[in-house]
Amino acid sequence: MNERYDPKTIEPFWQSEWERADLYRTADTPGQPKFYVLEMFPYPSGNGLSVGHLHNYVPCDVIGRYKRMTGFNVLHPMGWDAFGLPAENEAMLRGAHPSETVPRYAANFKRQLTISGCAYDWSREINSSSPEYYRWTQWFFLMLLKRGLAYRATGSQWWCDKCRTILANEQVINGCCWRHPDNPVTKKDLEQWYIKITDYADRLLEDLGGIDWPEPIKLMQRNWIGRSEGAELAFPVAGNPGKEVRFFTTRPDTVFGVSFMVLAPEHPLVAQITTDAQRAAVEEYATEARRQSEIERMSTVKEKTGVFTGAFAHNVFTKKDIPIWIADYVLMGYGTGAIMAAPGEDQRDFEFAVKYGLEIPRVTAAADGATAPADRAFTEHGVAINSGFLDGKTTADAIRAVCDFAERGGIGNPTVTYRMRDWLISRQRYWGCPIPIVYCKAECGIVPVPEDQLPVLLPAMKDYQPSGTGRSPLANVPSFVNTTCPRCGGPAERETDTLDGFACSSWYFLRFASPHEDRAPFDRAAVDYWLPVDLYVGGAEHAVMHLLYARMWTKVMFDAELISFQEPFPKLRNQGVVWAADGQRMSKSKGNVVTPDAMIEKYGADALRLWELFMGPFDEDTKWNESGVAGTERFLIRVWSWVRRYVEAGCPQGVPSDETIHRAHKTLGIVTEHLEQMRFNTGLAALMEHLNYVTKLEPGQMNRFVVESFVLMLAPMTPYIGEELWRALGHQDSVHRERWPLFDPALAREETVTVVVQINGKMRERLQVAAGAGEDEVKALALQSEAVAKHLGGKPPRKFIFIKDKMLSIVA
RNA sequence: GCGAGAGUGGCGGAAUGGCAGACGCGCAAGGCUCAGGACCUUGUGGAGGCAACUUCGUGGGGGUUCAAGUCCCCCCUCUCGCACCA
Numbered sequence: 001m002n003e004r005y006d007p008k009t010i011e012p013f014w015q016s017e018w019e020r021a022d023l024y025r026t027a028d029t030p031g032q033p034k035f036y037v038l039e040m041f042p043y044p045s046g047n048g049l050s051v052g053h054l055h056n057y058v059p060c061d062v063i064g065r066y067k068r069m070t071g072f073n074v075l076h077p078m079g080w081d082a083f084g085l086p087a088e089n090e091a092m093l094r095g096a097h098p099s100e101t102v103p104r105y106a107a108n109f110k111r112q113l114t115i116s117g118c119a120y121d122w123s124r125e126i127n128s129s130s131p132e133y134y135r136w137t138q139w140f141f142l143m144l145l146k147r148g149l150a151y152r153a154t155g156s157q158w159w160c161d162k163c164r165t166i167l168a169n170e171q172v173i174n175g176c177c178w179r180h181p182d183n184p185v186t187k188k189d190l191e192q193w194y195i196k197i198t199d200y201a202d203r204l205l206e207d208l209g210g211i212d213w214p215e216p217i218k219l220m221q222r223n224w225i226g227r228s229e230g231a232e233l234a235f236p237v238a239g240n241p242g243k244e245v246r247f248f249t250t251r252p253d254t255v256f257g258v259s260f261m262v263l264a265p266e267h268p269l270v271a272q273i274t275t276d277a278q279r280a281a282v283e284e285y286a287t288e289a290r291r292q293s294e295i296e297r298m299s300t301v302k303e304k305t306g307v308f309t310g311a312f313a314h315n316v317f318t319k320k321d322i323p324i325w326i327a328d329y330v331l332m333g334y335g336t337g338a339i340m341a342a343p344g345e346d347q348r349d350f351e352f353a354v355k356y357g358l359e360i361p362r363v364t365a366a367a368d369g370a371t372a373p374a375d376r377a378f379t380e381h382g383v384a385i386n387s388g389f390l391d392g393k394t395t396a397d398a399i400r401a402v403c404d405f406a407e408r409g410g411i412g413n414p415t416v417t418y419r420m421r422d423w424l425i426s427r428q429r430y431w432g433c434p435i436p437i438v439y440c441k442a443e444c445g446i447v448p449v450p451e452d453q454l455p456v457l458l459p460a461m462k463d464y465q466p467s468g469t470g471r472s473p474l475a476n477v478p479s480f481v482n483t484t485c486p487r488c489g490g491p492a493e494r495e496t497d498t499l500d501g502f503a504c505s506s507w508y509f510l511r512f513a514s515p516h517e518d519r520a521p522f523d524r525a526a527v528d529y530w531l532p533v534d535l536y537v538g539g540a541e542h543a544v545m546h547l548l549y550a551r552m553w554t555k556v557m558f559d560a561e562l563i564s565f566q567e568p569f570p571k572l573r574n575q576g577v578v579w580a581a582d583g584q585r586m587s588k589s590k591g592n593v594v595t596p597d598a599m600i601e602k603y604g605a606d607a608l609r610l611w612e613l614f615m616g617p618f619d620e621d622t623k624w625n626e627s628g629v630a631g632t633e634r635f636l637i638r639v640w641s642w643v644r645r646y647v648e649a650g651c652p653q654g655v656p657s658d659e660t661i662h663r664a665h666k667t668l669g670i671v672t673e674h675l676e677q678m679r680f681n682t683g684l685a686a687l688m689e690h691l692n693y694v695t696k697l698e699p700g701q702m703n704r705f706v707v708e709s710f711v712l713m714l715a716p717m718t719p720y721i722g723e724e725l726w727r728a729l730g731h732q733d734s735v736h737r738e739r740w741p742l743f744d745p746a747l748a749r750e751e752t753v754t755v756v757v758q759i760n761g762k763m764r765e766r767l768q769v770a771a772g773a774g775e776d777e778v779k780a781l782a783l784q785s786e787a788v789a790k791h792l793g794g795k796p797p798r799k800f801i802f803i804k805d806k807m808l809s810i811v812a
Numbered sequence: 813g814c815g816a817g818a819g820u821g822g823c824g825g826a827a828u829g830g831c832a833g834a835c836g837c838g839c840a841a842g843g844c845u846c847a848g849g850a851c852c853u854u855g856u857g858g859a860g861g862c863a864a865c866u867u868c869g870u871g872g873g874g875g876u877u878c879a880a881g882u883c884c885c886c887c888c889u890c891u892c893g894c895a896c897c898a
Contacts, residue, residue: 004850174895216816220893223815228897249898262898304896327896334897341898348896419897540892614836616824621891625824627837630849635836637851682826685835692835756831761879763831801878807830809878 001647001728005640007604010724015114017723023734024119026075028529035072036530037064038509040538040546041079041126043086043501044105046094049112050586051594051608051624052578058612059575059680060537061118065716066675069740075530076119077512079126080106083134084501085163085179088431092465098431099460102129116596117605117719119736124515128504129431133511135455136521137504138436140553142448143560149196150425152446156266156290156332157424159188164466165428166190168500169421170224170545178545187290190470193435193497195423200552201225203566207551213572214619217543224544226419231403232336233412235261237273238312238321245269245313245324248335248417252406253398254342255317256387257363259353261324262306262339264332265289273324275310282307282326289328304329304352316411317388327352335417343377350377363387364395423549425500430464430473432498440485440492447487456494472496505546506553509533509568527563536569539577547572573678576620583623599629606718607633613680613717635688636721639714642695643725646707649699651729656697656706658751663693664706665748668741671713680717687713704729709741756807757782759791767808775802782808 002009018024039060042053049057064076081087082102091098106127113120126133144150158167160177171178172185197204205225208218230250237243245261263270265286274282285307306327315322329348330339343353344362353360364382381395389405390398406412426435434456436449449456459480464473474480474496485492507521513530514523538546547569554568579585580592587593599608610632616622646652656664667690674683687710694706708729715722715735726735750771755778757765765787769778779800782788792812799811 173893216893219816223894226894226897230898247898251898329896329898331897339898346898348898417897419894543893611836614824620818620825622824625837627849628824631836631838634851641851681824682835685826688835754831758830758879761877766831799878801830803830807879809830811878 001644003644005637005721007600007606007636007720011115011117011600011605011720014720014723015117018119018734021734023736024076024121025123026073026077026121028526029073030525030529032073033071034075034530035064035067035535036075036512036533037067037535038077038512038533038537040536040542041081041128041505041508042109043081043084044102044109045086045090046101046105046108047588047593048105048108049596050578051596051599051612052586054116054596054608054612055578055615055618056537056539056575057113057118058116058609059618059678060535062609062613062675062680062716063535063678065119065719065736066740068736069712069716069738071739075124075512076121077124077126077515078110078113078118078120078122079124079508079512080109080128081501081505081508082106082127082129083432083498083504085165085427085429086501087129088429088464089163089179091431097462097464098129102127112596115600115605117609119719124512126508126511126515128433128501128508131455131457132518133508134433134458134504136511137433137499137507138449138454138456139451139521140507141433141499141503142436142451142454144195144556145448147556147560149199149556150193151196152191152193154189154191156187156189157192158185160185161468163429164468166192166424166426168424168502168545170423170548171500188470190426190428192424192426193437193495195425195552197423197549197552198418198420200555201227201418201420203555204548204551207555207567211567211570211572213569214540214574217540217547217572217574220543221548224420224548228417228419230415230417231399231406231412232415233340233406235313235315235322235340237269237324238314240273240311243269243273245338246336246412247338247340248415249340249342251342251345251395251399252402253384253387253390253393253395254345254363255315255340255402256384256390257342257344257361258315258318258322258340259343259359259361260322260341261313262327262330262341262349262352263309263324264330264337265326265328266332267326267330267337269338270309270326273309273311278308278310282309285326292328304348304355306352306356308356316409323358325352325356333421334419345377345379347377347379361386367394423500423552425503426497427500428470428472429466429498430458430461432458432501433504434458434474435495435497435499437495438483438485438492439495440488440490442485442488442490444485444487444490444492447485447492450486453486458498472498474498502546502549506549507557509536509550510557510563524562531563532565532567533569534571536572537575538572540574574619576616576618576622578615579621579623581624581626586624594624594626599626603629603633604636604720606721607636609718610635610684614684616681618678618680635691636718638691638695639710640721640725642691643707643711643728646699646702647728651704651707652699653703654698654700656701656703660694660697660701660706661747662749662751663690664709665744668709668713668743669745669748672740672743675716684717705741711735712738712741750805753805755805757785757788758807758809759788759812761809762791764788764791771805773805775800775804775808778802778808782810 037060064074068074088098091101158172162180162183175184177183231252232248234244234246306325309324311324312321313324341349343349343360345364363386365385366382384390384393384398403414436456438447440447459477481493483492483494510522513526517523557563558566607629611629667686670686671683711725722735753771755767755769765785767781795812797810797812801809
């Protein structure tokens, strides 16, 4: 055994040993308990991995290795989210082609993960841009289509003029593109493919209750889905028979207070009802509203604007004709794109009414009789007033009464509305999974490509830049576009849009169970064995994108009886963000990126791994500090010389003191518990504390258990030095195939404890007593203490509070 | 604006309502060295004291309790999410 700890020699050595032994290959072994740990698969970037990325991969690797040592068959795979905007945008930026950059960047990621000591089963590596993979993404799209969950529609949708494609609602963040956070999106009309995720809204909402996810993520999904109960009602347009304004409201009880109506500027009814006198003003307003980006529209939130259409609706409850306005605070995409305005009970309607001098009836009073303030709407529930047959009813009762009345009179019915929209899945981009659809020029219309003709291959294309016209670059490849109709054999054209990259990531976690299956997306038995994912780890930024889509696809697969579970990720954790030392996000342009390569070169992978674990709680943000790596390296140097002393002494089976055995077991208990809870920083602190103790011992005061349990505990965190020390201790087999040390709770138990004596709430004395000592015994000891006597100052104790093994509190 | 999370030494961070600051970084002193970003020992929240010790101290202000970083109320700051959702 070398005198010096030298990661530069042991790390490459063990890396090649592991590869030679194929140590990390995972086999399906039915009957053995399994553990599937998965990180959200990354898109391979040319910037490579930073030490920030490892803050996710290293802890998951530790968990995988630890679980393996505790008897689980562990699946810990890695793959590449290679199709889609991030990969393609980066290739464009570098003037390269994604088909060339993706494999190159992926190989670099793989290299970095490998030297970092991560134990992936690379025989299961997948790449979502490979035909063997995207063939099945296409297969899933056809399944959705078959089940009525994919449809084509024209609509006004978010457009990023830098990505030159339409985006889904989930991919618009603060009014900007998710890939270009400074670029406001605008609206564009295109015919697009949608996935009916709204059909699954209720199940996506309900099943959140049964999964172990961070609460903020669940909340974001709940808010995103945005379930609202209410009623859809209709008022006829006055003097325009057959026309009506349909609207959604959560407060049907306020119908008697409806003094005007508002349509979204894009509402189709606007053109039909606007009077000639108002037409010019209405069209000008609608044009302006369309022109504005989401950001501009948001910046005018304070001031509501609108224009009168000149038309009136008939409020069937008050029997009054009320004016119909248009305003951009009413959104075409929500409900029916029209509202009844009850300014007395809705603050937005109130502000609008004040601005334009519209009537503000008051139809709800506070339940306790208090008068509502006159300068704003009364938005709370209460009791109906000035409301005909509703007078005196509570809000809840009045809602029911109006719904009943509406249903009987054919005016409308109770309904539920969601904020979530269907998932727009078409992208006018090259680097994505081709949509397996053909448009027949004769009579067949939209025709799915038959399954046995999959995959529809993405054609090689040198000049793949998006055009910005709203058509995919694939439209410029005649050999791709022109085809024959699979149904009638006549001339046909292929769909030229590609699928959103999030389609690929909506099922990849299943592919890892049987990555080479070529007759189906996955082997049923393998999926039944491995899935669902036992621990899923990734950033919080995917809360309402990937995590929502993947849950929906899983439920569809369940409904199609392809799988037997409804939630893909029963346990999810979000790793914290590692900020650069300057407090900013690590980025190449800021020049503050720290790479694992540099840290490994300087301190070794094991020291880097330890610092990733030790720098703070796994799920909290922290700042990078390189001197911490020097600290964990120092720790490993101390471990090295401690074990070396024992080995040089011939690994004696010495006679450890009771204290030493007790501490070894206590540490084992803490480390085990903290690894289970993913509290790596505190688990490691316990190990450091233990090292501070054992380094003071002579070899003869130790035995194999004391030394080997330490090495075994360390091994999942620092696989290289773990392996080297294990070998030095005389073992031939890999430490990573060993069993976790056996914990004896009896030996971990404390025999003496410190009981603190407080007088009037202040700590005055510490007493060493046998664990479990009773109140009388401790009280007697305390009263003998000089310090206690001094602080009592002769006053008689009035009260004692005794907490066993902890404290005695005296009130004097 | 609404919702969620957070605020503890010079720094990262520990603390089932029960000794605040574990563990580590940094710093200081000493040792060992030809030398060292090596290693070993000791110290390290503020104020007071040679010292044992005393006292103050977990963003600010109140409260509950024998006991509050932890629970309750009000306020401030930061981060994230949603952003007129009828």
